[in-house]
Amino acid sequence: MQPLRLGSRGAAVAEVRSILTGIGMLRGEAAVDASVPVGSARWNRSEPIFDEHLDLVVRTFQQQRGLLVDGVVGPATYQALRDASYRLGTRTLSYQVAAPMTGDDAATLQLRLQDLGFYRDLVDGYFGRATHEALVSYQGEYGLSADGICGPATLRSLQFLGTRVTGGSPHALTERELVRRSGPRLAGKRIVLDPGLGGTEPGLTVPNPHADNESLTQADIAWDITTRLEGRMAATGMETILTRGRRNSPTVAERAHIANAFGADLMISIQASSSSSPNPNGVATFHFGNSHGSTSMIGSILSGFIQREIVARTALRDCRSHARTWDILRLTRMPVAQVDVGYLSNATDLTLLTNPHTRDIVAEAILVAVKRLYLLDKDDQPTGSYTFSRLLAEEQA
Structure with missing residues (x-):
């Protein structure tokens, strides 16, 4: 579908309104049936408009769901809306390798299985192998057919059971224990580095003040810091391992697959941003966390460092x-930190990021942050004072 924004009209706008009504964020529309495709007879009604009120509600939804808050219903926001329209029990859930099922119903199932002690991964609403295995284990223990399909019998059994464990996230405890067991030394740690954009998606192009007749792109900045x-x-x-080469640009799903296949301990995604406005500026970091209360604890700690x-x-x-x-945070099976190092569309950030010395400092800062993560409670160095030379000397001692 084409992105929807302020002023858009048509059946797709009607669907967005209906979904938001169904989840209690709008009033006065009939709730959507998530199984009905856009463009069917169900949506052949008078064309509604994407007005200012809908724009505000969409932005609120995006904020709640951890999406880019721009008021535009693009692929990511549309998928999140569809996911939000599913409630546990409205469809049969199962593990589908070719087209995995996603939605709030899958997230609710994960939460139930987590409370019962069967599910230990992130509650991400993604019915993958981990959810399938947890469901099979639960069904086998409860005396149900262990087929990994969440149908009426499984749903009834879940309604009758209380929780076995409370007061903490098993996934967070598992993440922290893995870091603790791996020890403070960096040698042997497996890290996936993900330079953003690349290939046919270079991003904004700007002059390079440090080289005559040359230019730099967002992809170039990300690649340089990564290397x-x-x-x-x-x-x-x-x-x-890098998720891309100098001249190609895999999809987000392909980048996540590379990381998962590598069996990495951590993934760090490095991005340089741009905006249609010259005002946005500064560095920000991101980790997985959603409206269901599920957060990657190690991803959060690393991002903060x-x-x-x-x-x-x-x-x-x-x-x-x-x-x-975001998918790069959700589809990976290890803690991920995404670093947006600044905006090439902003004059101040442009001056900093086109300077090779700044990019060198950023690379050193990220490595020191990784070291701090593995030091856990033994980290006693003031922020900004731990140098690469000292870190290297300690690693080689």
């Missing part, structure tokens, strides 16, 4: 660390 970070990580004995280290070492504005549900 500087990769070199430092290699010096410490870490194993790294990276944010503080970069802000302490550069003149980039502090835009803080945030929880988001």
Whole structure:
């Protein structure tokens, strides 16, 4: 579907209104049946308009769901709306390899299984292998047919059972224990580095003030910082893999698949941003977290460390660390931190990011943040004071 925004009209706008009504964010529309495709006879009604009130509600929905708040119903927001329209029991849930099922019903199922002690991964509304295995385990223990299909019998059994464990996220405890067991040394850690954009998606192009007749793009900035970070990580004995080459741009799903296949301990995605306005500026970091209360604890800690280290070492504005549900954070099976290092569309950030010295500092800040993560409670160095040379000396001692 084409992106919908203020002023749009048509059947797709009617569907957006109906979904938002069904989840209690709008009044006066008939609730949508999530199984009805856009464009069917169900939507052949007088064309509604995407007005200012709908724009505000869409922005509120995007904020609640950890999406980019722009008021535009693009692919990510539309998928989130469809996911929100599903309630547990409105359809049969099962593991489908080719086209995995997603939705709030899957998230509710994950929460129920987590409370009963069967599910230990992120509550992300993604019915993947981990959810399937947890459901099979639950069904087998409860005396149901262990087929991994959440149908009427399984739903009734879930309604009759209370929780076995409360007071904490099993996934968060598992993440922290894995970090603790791996020890403070960086040598041997497996890290996926994800430079944003690339290939046919270079992003904004700007002049390079440090080289005559040359230009830089968002993809170039992300690539340069990534390779500087990769070199430092290699010096410490870490194993790294990049999600893309110098000239290609895999999809987000492909990047996540690379990370999952590598069996990484962490993933760090590095982006350079741009905006149609010259005003946005500063560095921000992101980790997985959603409206169901599920958060990657290690992703959150790492994002916070990276944010503080970069802000302490550069003149980039502090835009803080945030929880988001973006696919690069949701589809990966390890903690992920995404770093948006600044805006090439802003004059101040442009001056900083086109300077190779700043990019070098950012790469060092990210590595130090990773080291702080693995030090856990033994980290006693003030923010911004831990140098690469000292870190390297400690690693080689």
